[in-house]
Amino acid sequence: MRMPTLNHHLIGLIHKSSFKKQFIFKKTELIPCGFKDPLNEDKFKKTKGLIYRYPDRVVLTTTNRCFAYCRFCFRKNNWEHFEGFSLKEAIKYIEKNKQIREVLISGGDPLTLENGELEKILNNLREIKHIEVIRIGTRALTSNPKRINRETVNLFSRYKPLWIAIHINHPDEITKEFRESARLIVSSGIPVISQTVLLKGINDNTGTLKKLFCELVKNSIKPYYLFGCDAAFGNGKFRVPTDKALELVKKLRGWISGICMPTFTFDLQKGGGKVVLEPNCLVKREKNRLLFKNFEGKEFWYEDI
Ligand code: SF4
Secondary structure (H helix, E strand, C coil): CCCCCCCHHHHHHCCCCHHHHHCCCCHHHHCCCCECCCCCHHHHEEECCEEEEECCEEEEECCCCCCCCCCCCCCHHHHCCCCCCCHHHHHHHHHHCCCCCEEEEECCCHHHCCHHHHHHHHHHHHCCCCCCEEEEEECHHHHCHHHCCHHHHHHHHCCCCEEEEEECCCHHHCCHHHHHHHHHHHCCCCCEEEEEECCCCCCCCHHHHHHHHHHHHHCCCEEEEEECCCCECCCHHHCCCHHHHHHHHHHHECCECHHHCCEEEEEEHHHCEEEECCCCCEEEEECCEEEEECCCCCEEEEECC
């Protein structure tokens, strides 16, 4: 397994608490566990770098380069074995499949591409009439915030409606530079959402998650997904049991506002797709009456229709 080097921004933050465990190799990763391709993305590859798993959207893995090289990356196999990306083939496929209305530009991190390369992708996508929304997934705000400058944001703005989905797992990743980058994007009218991976020993407690999600909202970023950690090779030490994850969600739901609360989701192995999980608050039903437990653990009857 390739041992990537940390970039300058991350080295500057590396003294910070449990945050650094995301990026530093530990021998425990060598304990055999997990899968090379935990989401079975290969099965859904239609052209080089185009994954088509859900009816109305596709993912483009445009590069295998990243700013972060998280040790738990579910595409870490691509670090060494990447078949590449063909824009020409991807565009041809999307043009033919008119039910595709959204494209997620992913990687690696697509912002490791030069603006010129990125513009070529965006421009080609925008030429397709049935593409309504473009999303860019990036770790740049947390791992290389200087990548987000006026020029980059102007580029995004030319291809609206465009959403930025950031990857962030710990409140210590919200730095002055992060805030400036977020402000630059948001002030140009581009919505920003976040994706967080639940990681053992890093953010698997209510205090850390609460702080992270509330801070994101303060920066006009909507926490979108809280993901279970995928069973990629060597990820055993990062994975949180689903029961514990649901307990954490239960302790957050209702205690922080709805806009701070992401959806807890995980990807089923063997390519089963995403599943959304919420703690069960239905206690029982009697004819048209339902008994629920609220966020405080108190029970209330609800008259159904
Ligand atoms: S930021 Fe995303 S693509 Fe990059 S290493 Fe981390 S999980 Fe993988």
